[in-house]
Amino acid sequence: MTDGTLDQAAHGALRREPHDALAADVVRVLSPEGQLLTDDAGVTDEEALVLYRAMVRTRIIDERAVLLQRQGRIGFHIGSLGEEATVLGSVHAMRPIDWMFPCYREFGGALHRGMPLQRYFDNLFGNTNDPAKGRQMPDHWTYRQAQVGSVSSPIGTQITQAVGFAWAARLRKDPLVAMVYFGDGATSSNEFHSGLNFAGVFKTPNVFICRNNGWAISVPTERQTASETFAAKGVAYGIPGVRCDGNDVFAVVKTTREAVLRAVRGDGPTLIEALTYRMSGHSTSDDASRYRPEEQMGSWTALDPIRRLRLFLEERGSWSTQDQTSLEEQVAAELRPVIEAAEKSAPPALETLFEDVYATLPWHLQEQRAELLAGPRAKGH
Numbered sequence: 001m002t003d004g005t006l007d008q009a010a011h012g013a014l015r016r017e018p019h020d021a022l023a024a025d026v027v028r029v030l031s032p033e034g035q036l037l038t039d040d041a042g043v044t045d046e047e048a049l050v051l052y053r054a055m056v057r058t059r060i061i062d063e064r065a066v067l068l069q070r071q072g073r074i075g076f077h078i079g080s081l082g083e084e085a086t087v088l089g090s091v092h093a094m095r096p097i098d099w100m101f102p103c104y105r106e107f108g109g110a111l112h113r114g115m116p117l118q119r120y121f122d123n124l125f126g127n128t129n130d131p132a133k134g135r136q137m138p139d140h141w142t143y144r145q146a147q148v149g150s151v152s153s154p155i156g157t158q159i160t161q162a163v164g165f166a167w168a169a170r171l172r173k174d175p176l177v178a179m180v181y182f183g184d185g186a187t188s189s190n191e192f193h194s195g196l197n198f199a200g201v202f203k204t205p206n207v208f209i210c211r212n213n214g215w216a217i218s219v220p221t222e223r224q225t226a227s228e229t230f231a232a233k234g235v236a237y238g239i240p241g242v243r244c245d246g247n248d249v250f251a252v253v254k255t256t257r258e259a260v261l262r263a264v265r266g267d268g269p270t271l272i273e274a275l276t277y278r279m280s281g282h283s284t285s286d287d288a289s290r291y292r293p294e295e296q297m298g299s300w301t302a303l304d305p306i307r308r309l310r311l312f313l314e315e316r317g318s319w320s321t322q323d324q325t326s327l328e329e330q331v332a333a334e335l336r337p338v339i340e341a342a343e344k345s346a347p348p349a350l351e352t353l354f355e356d357v358y359a360t361l362p363w364h365l366q367e368q369r370a371e372l373l374a375g376p377r378a379k380g381h
Contacts, residue, residue: 029250034311055084058108080105085305086274089252101149101162101180115143127345156189163195166204179207185216200237203268207259213278234271246274247305
Protein backbone atom coordinates (compact mmCIF):
# COMPACT_ATOMS: atom_id res chain seq x y z
CA MET A 1 0.00 0.00 0.00
CA THR A 2 2.91 2.35 -0.65
CA ASP A 3 4.25 4.23 -3.62
CA GLY A 4 7.69 5.58 -4.39
CA THR A 5 7.63 9.35 -4.50
CA LEU A 6 5.43 12.21 -5.53
CA ASP A 7 5.74 13.33 -9.13
CA GLN A 8 8.66 15.63 -9.93
CA ALA A 9 6.62 18.86 -10.05
CA ALA A 10 5.01 18.17 -6.70
CA HIS A 11 8.35 17.06 -5.28
CA GLY A 12 9.91 20.38 -6.15
CA ALA A 13 7.17 22.34 -4.43
CA LEU A 14 6.92 20.12 -1.38
CA ARG A 15 10.62 20.22 -0.53
CA ARG A 16 12.89 23.21 -0.65
CA GLU A 17 16.18 21.42 -1.37
CA PRO A 18 17.01 18.78 -4.02
CA HIS A 19 18.61 16.48 -1.45
CA ASP A 20 15.53 16.54 0.77
CA ALA A 21 13.73 13.82 -1.17
CA LEU A 22 10.72 11.86 -0.15
CA ALA A 23 11.53 8.33 1.01
CA ALA A 24 10.11 5.22 -0.65
CA ASP A 25 8.00 4.40 2.39
CA VAL A 26 5.46 7.20 1.97
CA VAL A 27 1.96 5.72 2.15
CA ARG A 28 -0.15 6.89 -0.76
CA VAL A 29 -3.59 5.82 -1.95
CA LEU A 30 -4.61 8.63 -4.29
CA SER A 31 -2.43 10.21 -6.96
CA PRO A 32 -2.28 14.01 -7.46
CA GLU A 33 -4.57 13.45 -10.46
CA GLY A 34 -7.19 11.77 -8.28
CA GLN A 35 -6.49 8.21 -9.45
CA LEU A 36 -6.48 5.28 -7.03
CA LEU A 37 -3.07 3.67 -6.63
CA THR A 38 -4.54 0.62 -4.85
CA ASP A 39 -7.50 -1.68 -5.32
CA ASP A 40 -9.42 -0.08 -2.47
CA ALA A 41 -9.66 3.55 -1.35
CA GLY A 42 -10.14 2.38 2.22
CA VAL A 43 -13.21 4.58 2.64
CA THR A 44 -16.76 4.23 1.37
CA ASP A 45 -18.18 6.52 -1.28
CA GLU A 46 -20.30 8.16 1.40
CA GLU A 47 -17.23 8.77 3.57
CA ALA A 48 -15.39 10.31 0.63
CA LEU A 49 -18.22 12.80 0.16
CA VAL A 50 -18.33 13.58 3.89
CA LEU A 51 -14.58 14.23 3.87
CA TYR A 52 -14.75 16.40 0.77
CA ARG A 53 -17.58 18.52 2.15
CA ALA A 54 -15.73 18.95 5.44
CA MET A 55 -12.50 19.96 3.67
CA VAL A 56 -14.24 22.53 1.48
CA ARG A 57 -16.16 23.90 4.47
CA THR A 58 -12.91 24.21 6.40
CA ARG A 59 -11.23 26.14 3.60
CA ILE A 60 -14.13 28.55 3.15
CA ILE A 61 -14.21 29.23 6.90
CA ASP A 62 -10.43 29.64 6.82
CA GLU A 63 -10.56 32.20 4.01
CA ARG A 64 -13.39 34.09 5.70
CA ALA A 65 -11.41 34.30 8.96
CA VAL A 66 -8.41 35.71 7.09
CA LEU A 67 -10.68 38.31 5.51
CA LEU A 68 -12.08 39.28 8.93
CA GLN A 69 -8.56 39.77 10.24
CA ARG A 70 -7.51 41.85 7.21
CA GLN A 71 -10.58 44.03 7.78
CA GLY A 72 -9.58 44.58 11.41
CA ARG A 73 -12.64 42.83 12.79
CA ILE A 74 -10.64 40.11 14.57
CA GLY A 75 -7.06 40.33 15.71
CA PHE A 76 -5.50 37.08 14.55
CA HIS A 77 -6.06 33.87 12.61
CA ILE A 78 -3.93 30.82 12.02
CA GLY A 79 -5.26 28.58 9.29
CA SER A 80 -4.82 25.23 7.61
CA LEU A 81 -4.75 26.23 3.94
CA GLY A 82 -3.34 23.24 2.05
CA GLU A 83 -3.32 20.98 5.12
CA GLU A 84 -7.01 20.07 5.18
CA ALA A 85 -6.44 16.41 4.23
CA THR A 86 -4.00 15.86 7.10
CA VAL A 87 -6.38 17.41 9.63
CA LEU A 88 -9.72 16.04 8.41
CA GLY A 89 -8.41 12.62 7.40
CA SER A 90 -6.85 11.92 10.79
CA VAL A 91 -9.84 13.23 12.74
CA HIS A 92 -12.19 11.16 10.57
CA ALA A 93 -10.23 8.05 11.54
CA MET A 94 -10.80 8.65 15.25
CA ARG A 95 -13.60 7.02 17.24
CA PRO A 96 -16.10 9.12 19.23
CA ILE A 97 -14.47 7.96 22.49
CA ASP A 98 -11.01 9.16 21.44
CA TRP A 99 -9.56 12.53 22.42
CA MET A 100 -8.02 15.16 20.18
CA PHE A 101 -5.20 17.37 21.48
CA PRO A 102 -4.79 20.06 18.83
CA CYS A 103 -1.93 22.32 17.94
CA TYR A 104 -3.66 25.35 16.37
CA ARG A 105 -4.33 24.52 12.72
CA GLU A 106 -6.94 21.86 13.50
CA PHE A 107 -10.08 23.99 13.85
CA GLY A 108 -11.60 22.06 10.92
CA GLY A 109 -11.09 18.84 12.86
CA ALA A 110 -12.76 20.25 15.95
CA LEU A 111 -15.73 21.38 13.86
CA HIS A 112 -15.86 17.94 12.24
CA ARG A 113 -16.06 16.37 15.70
CA GLY A 114 -18.97 18.60 16.67
CA MET A 115 -17.67 21.90 17.97
CA PRO A 116 -20.39 24.43 17.06
CA LEU A 117 -19.44 26.99 14.42
CA GLN A 118 -20.85 29.76 16.63
CA ARG A 119 -18.54 28.75 19.47
CA TYR A 120 -15.56 28.91 17.10
CA PHE A 121 -16.38 32.43 15.90
CA ASP A 122 -17.17 33.59 19.44
CA ASN A 123 -13.58 32.64 20.22
CA LEU A 124 -12.25 34.50 17.18
CA PHE A 125 -14.03 37.66 18.34
CA GLY A 126 -13.30 37.05 22.03
CA ASN A 127 -16.81 38.08 23.04
CA THR A 128 -18.88 37.42 26.16
CA ASN A 129 -20.00 34.03 24.81
CA ASP A 130 -16.43 32.82 24.37
CA PRO A 131 -15.79 30.17 27.06
CA ALA A 132 -12.24 31.55 27.37
CA LYS A 133 -13.81 34.98 28.06
CA GLY A 134 -11.49 36.70 25.63
CA ARG A 135 -8.35 35.76 27.56
CA GLN A 136 -6.95 33.54 24.86
CA MET A 137 -5.78 34.59 21.43
CA PRO A 138 -8.22 33.96 18.58
CA ASP A 139 -8.01 30.35 17.33
CA HIS A 140 -7.26 29.09 20.82
CA TRP A 141 -10.41 27.06 21.40
CA THR A 142 -11.57 23.94 23.14
CA TYR A 143 -14.69 21.79 23.21
CA ARG A 144 -14.79 19.13 25.89
CA GLN A 145 -18.16 17.76 24.75
CA ALA A 146 -16.49 16.43 21.59
CA GLN A 147 -13.32 15.28 23.37
CA VAL A 148 -11.28 18.20 22.04
CA GLY A 149 -8.55 19.63 24.25
CA SER A 150 -7.55 23.29 24.38
CA VAL A 151 -5.10 25.05 22.10
CA SER A 152 -2.02 26.65 23.64
CA SER A 153 0.60 28.76 21.88
CA PRO A 154 3.80 27.40 23.51
CA ILE A 155 5.35 24.89 21.12
CA GLY A 156 4.83 21.23 21.95
CA THR A 157 3.13 21.52 25.33
CA GLN A 158 0.14 19.54 24.08
CA ILE A 159 2.39 16.50 23.49
CA THR A 160 3.14 15.83 27.15
CA GLN A 161 -0.45 16.68 28.05
CA ALA A 162 -1.77 14.08 25.60
CA VAL A 163 0.66 11.46 26.88
CA GLY A 164 -0.32 12.11 30.48
CA PHE A 165 -3.98 11.92 29.53
CA ALA A 166 -3.43 8.60 27.72
CA TRP A 167 -1.45 7.19 30.63
CA ALA A 168 -4.25 8.11 33.04
CA ALA A 169 -6.79 6.49 30.71
CA ARG A 170 -4.74 3.31 30.63
CA LEU A 171 -4.51 3.21 34.43
CA ARG A 172 -8.29 3.65 34.61
CA LYS A 173 -8.77 1.05 31.88
CA ASP A 174 -10.61 3.52 29.68
CA PRO A 175 -10.32 2.18 26.10
CA LEU A 176 -9.67 5.57 24.53
CA VAL A 177 -6.83 6.85 22.36
CA ALA A 178 -5.33 10.34 22.67
CA MET A 179 -4.28 11.83 19.32
CA VAL A 180 -2.01 14.84 19.42
CA TYR A 181 -1.04 17.23 16.63
CA PHE A 182 2.12 19.29 16.21
CA GLY A 183 4.27 20.78 13.49
CA ASP A 184 7.73 19.70 12.43
CA GLY A 185 9.24 22.46 14.56
CA ALA A 186 7.82 20.93 17.73
CA THR A 187 10.04 17.87 17.23
CA SER A 188 12.88 20.09 18.49
CA SER A 189 11.07 20.84 21.75
CA ASN A 190 11.66 19.34 25.18
CA GLU A 191 8.03 18.22 25.23
CA PHE A 192 8.53 16.07 22.14
CA HIS A 193 11.41 14.22 23.78
CA SER A 194 9.73 13.87 27.17
CA GLY A 195 6.37 12.90 25.69
CA LEU A 196 7.62 10.30 23.23
CA ASN A 197 10.12 8.85 25.67
CA PHE A 198 7.39 8.30 28.29
CA ALA A 199 4.92 7.02 25.70
CA GLY A 200 7.45 4.53 24.34
CA VAL A 201 8.41 3.20 27.76
CA PHE A 202 4.85 2.80 29.05
CA LYS A 203 3.16 2.03 25.70
CA THR A 204 0.54 4.70 26.16
CA PRO A 205 -2.42 4.70 23.74
CA ASN A 206 -1.30 7.74 21.72
CA VAL A 207 -1.17 8.69 18.07
CA PHE A 208 1.33 11.43 17.33
CA ILE A 209 0.51 13.43 14.19
CA CYS A 210 3.42 15.51 12.90
CA ARG A 211 2.22 17.91 10.22
CA ASN A 212 5.39 18.29 8.17
CA ASN A 213 4.40 21.26 6.04
CA GLY A 214 8.00 22.10 5.15
CA TRP A 215 8.39 25.00 7.55
CA ALA A 216 8.52 25.63 11.29
CA ILE A 217 7.20 29.22 11.38
CA SER A 218 10.02 30.53 9.17
CA VAL A 219 12.66 27.82 9.34
CA PRO A 220 12.73 25.26 6.49
CA THR A 221 13.00 21.54 7.15
CA GLU A 222 16.72 21.28 6.44
CA ARG A 223 17.37 23.84 9.19
CA GLN A 224 15.13 22.02 11.65
CA THR A 225 16.77 18.59 11.76
CA ALA A 226 19.51 16.45 10.25
CA SER A 227 17.36 13.34 10.53
CA GLU A 228 16.43 11.77 7.20
CA THR A 229 12.76 11.96 8.21
CA PHE A 230 10.72 13.12 11.17
CA ALA A 231 9.09 9.70 11.40
CA ALA A 232 12.53 8.21 12.02
CA LYS A 233 12.71 10.09 15.31
CA GLY A 234 10.28 7.59 16.80
CA VAL A 235 12.83 4.77 16.51
CA ALA A 236 14.95 6.09 19.38
CA TYR A 237 11.90 5.95 21.65
CA GLY A 238 10.80 2.49 20.56
CA ILE A 239 7.85 3.93 18.66
CA PRO A 240 7.00 2.96 15.07
CA GLY A 241 7.28 5.88 12.67
CA VAL A 242 5.11 6.01 9.55
CA ARG A 243 5.11 8.54 6.73
CA CYS A 244 2.08 9.28 4.61
CA ASP A 245 1.21 11.73 1.88
CA GLY A 246 -0.58 14.33 3.96
CA ASN A 247 -2.28 15.79 0.88
CA ASP A 248 -3.89 12.40 0.16
CA VAL A 249 -6.86 12.21 2.52
CA PHE A 250 -7.32 8.47 1.92
CA ALA A 251 -3.69 7.78 2.88
CA VAL A 252 -4.13 9.83 6.05
CA VAL A 253 -7.31 7.93 6.98
CA LYS A 254 -5.62 4.57 6.35
CA THR A 255 -2.47 5.40 8.31
CA THR A 256 -4.35 6.90 11.24
CA ARG A 257 -6.86 4.05 11.48
CA GLU A 258 -4.01 1.54 11.68
CA ALA A 259 -2.33 3.62 14.40
CA VAL A 260 -5.56 3.87 16.40
CA LEU A 261 -6.11 0.11 16.18
CA ARG A 262 -2.54 -0.51 17.30
CA ALA A 263 -3.06 1.68 20.37
CA VAL A 264 -6.41 0.03 21.15
CA ARG A 265 -4.76 -3.41 21.06
CA GLY A 266 -2.32 -2.25 23.72
CA ASP A 267 0.68 -2.23 21.36
CA GLY A 268 1.54 1.37 22.15
CA PRO A 269 1.82 4.63 20.26
CA THR A 270 2.63 5.49 16.65
CA LEU A 271 4.35 8.55 15.22
CA ILE A 272 2.85 9.63 11.89
CA GLU A 273 4.67 12.13 9.70
CA ALA A 274 2.14 13.61 7.29
CA LEU A 275 3.88 15.27 4.37
CA THR A 276 1.82 18.27 3.43
CA TYR A 277 2.39 21.84 2.32
CA ARG A 278 1.50 25.15 3.95
CA MET A 279 -0.06 27.20 1.16
CA SER A 280 -0.03 30.44 3.16
CA GLY A 281 1.87 32.18 5.91
CA HIS A 282 2.31 30.78 9.37
CA SER A 283 -0.48 33.11 10.51
CA THR A 284 -2.11 36.39 9.56
CA SER A 285 0.75 38.12 11.37
CA ASP A 286 3.03 37.22 8.44
CA ASP A 287 3.66 39.40 5.42
CA ALA A 288 1.06 38.12 2.95
CA SER A 289 3.05 39.43 -0.04
CA ARG A 290 5.69 36.76 0.57
CA TYR A 291 3.28 33.95 -0.23
CA ARG A 292 1.51 32.63 -3.33
CA PRO A 293 3.83 34.14 -5.96
CA GLU A 294 2.56 33.48 -9.48
CA GLU A 295 5.44 31.18 -10.43
CA GLN A 296 4.53 28.79 -7.61
CA MET A 297 0.80 28.65 -8.18
CA GLY A 298 1.04 25.77 -10.67
CA SER A 299 2.95 23.56 -8.24
CA TRP A 300 0.59 24.41 -5.41
CA THR A 301 -2.41 23.51 -7.51
CA ALA A 302 -0.92 20.06 -8.09
CA LEU A 303 -0.50 19.64 -4.32
CA ASP A 304 -3.94 20.93 -3.32
CA PRO A 305 -5.63 18.11 -1.34
CA ILE A 306 -9.12 19.41 -2.09
CA ARG A 307 -8.47 19.42 -5.83
CA ARG A 308 -7.13 15.86 -5.62
CA LEU A 309 -10.21 14.51 -3.86
CA ARG A 310 -12.56 16.43 -6.16
CA LEU A 311 -10.92 14.87 -9.23
CA PHE A 312 -11.51 11.45 -7.69
CA LEU A 313 -15.16 12.18 -6.97
CA GLU A 314 -15.78 13.66 -10.42
CA GLU A 315 -14.23 10.62 -12.06
CA ARG A 316 -16.69 8.42 -10.20
CA GLY A 317 -19.62 10.66 -11.09
CA SER A 318 -20.16 11.59 -7.43
CA TRP A 319 -19.53 15.33 -7.79
CA SER A 320 -20.27 18.10 -10.27
CA THR A 321 -19.81 21.83 -10.75
CA GLN A 322 -23.41 22.28 -9.64
CA ASP A 323 -22.68 20.33 -6.44
CA GLN A 324 -19.67 22.56 -5.80
CA THR A 325 -21.64 25.76 -6.26
CA SER A 326 -24.40 24.47 -4.00
CA LEU A 327 -21.93 23.54 -1.24
CA GLU A 328 -20.16 26.89 -1.37
CA GLU A 329 -23.47 28.74 -1.17
CA GLN A 330 -24.57 26.56 1.72
CA VAL A 331 -21.41 27.29 3.74
CA ALA A 332 -21.65 31.02 2.96
CA ALA A 333 -25.25 31.03 4.19
CA GLU A 334 -24.18 29.17 7.33
CA LEU A 335 -21.45 31.71 8.04
CA ARG A 336 -23.41 34.94 7.69
CA PRO A 337 -25.61 34.74 10.82
CA VAL A 338 -22.81 33.18 12.88
CA ILE A 339 -20.38 36.01 12.15
CA GLU A 340 -23.09 38.63 12.65
CA ALA A 341 -24.01 37.19 16.05
CA ALA A 342 -20.38 36.91 17.18
CA GLU A 343 -19.59 40.47 16.12
CA LYS A 344 -22.67 41.95 17.81
CA SER A 345 -22.05 40.18 21.12
CA ALA A 346 -20.64 42.34 23.90
CA PRO A 347 -17.09 41.90 25.19
CA PRO A 348 -16.61 39.91 28.40
CA ALA A 349 -17.54 41.77 31.60
CA LEU A 350 -14.64 43.35 33.52
CA GLU A 351 -15.22 41.20 36.62
CA THR A 352 -14.49 38.04 34.61
CA LEU A 353 -10.80 39.00 34.86
CA PHE A 354 -10.94 37.61 38.41
CA GLU A 355 -12.77 34.37 37.65
CA ASP A 356 -11.65 30.78 37.03
CA VAL A 357 -8.41 30.93 39.03
CA TYR A 358 -9.42 30.50 42.68
CA ALA A 359 -12.36 28.58 44.10
CA THR A 360 -12.61 31.34 46.71
CA LEU A 361 -11.27 34.71 45.63
CA PRO A 362 -8.54 35.96 48.05
CA TRP A 363 -9.20 39.19 49.94
CA HIS A 364 -6.65 41.25 48.04
CA LEU A 365 -8.19 40.28 44.69
CA GLN A 366 -11.64 41.04 46.06
CA GLU A 367 -10.38 44.55 46.85
CA GLN A 368 -8.86 44.93 43.39
CA ARG A 369 -12.10 43.78 41.76
CA ALA A 370 -14.12 46.29 43.80
CA GLU A 371 -11.75 49.11 42.84
CA LEU A 372 -11.91 48.14 39.16
CA LEU A 373 -15.69 48.07 39.13
CA ALA A 374 -15.94 51.34 41.06
CA GLY A 375 -13.83 53.11 38.46
CA PRO A 376 -11.22 55.87 38.75
CA ARG A 377 -13.59 58.49 40.21
CA ALA A 378 -14.04 56.40 43.35
CA LYS A 379 -10.35 57.02 44.13
CA GLY A 380 -10.58 60.75 43.57
CA HIS A 381 -8.94 60.80 40.11
